Amino acid sequence: MKKAEYKVAVGKSGFSSLEEEVTRLLNEGWKPIGGLAFNAGYPYQAMARVVSMPKSTSGIPAQSQSLSEQEPTKKQPLGAQDAMRLVDELT
Secondary structure, three states, X not given: XXXXXXXXXXOOOOHHHHHHHHHHHHHOOOEEEEEEEEEOOEEEEEEEEEEEOOOOEOOEOHHHXXXXXXXXXXXXXXXXXXXXXXXHHHO
C-alpha cells in the first residue's frame, strides 16, 4: 500500500534558507508542488512524496499478521527518481 505525504517548507530567514530546506527535502524524495507562496514576509514551498506502507489485510496491522501473510521486510527504499515518478502520478 502507498500513501502520499504533504509538507510545506518555509524559508525562516529568506530565500537562502528556503533553498536549503527544499534541497534537503528533494534529497529525501520530496517533490515541489506548485509555485512559491509568501506570507508575513516568509517564502513557502509545498512539497509532496509517495511512500510505501506495510501491507495489512482485514484491518489487522501488519505486525499482528503471521510471517507468511506479511510482505518481505527487506524492500529497497525508493530512490529519488522513483519517488518523484510516483508523486507525478498523483498530480
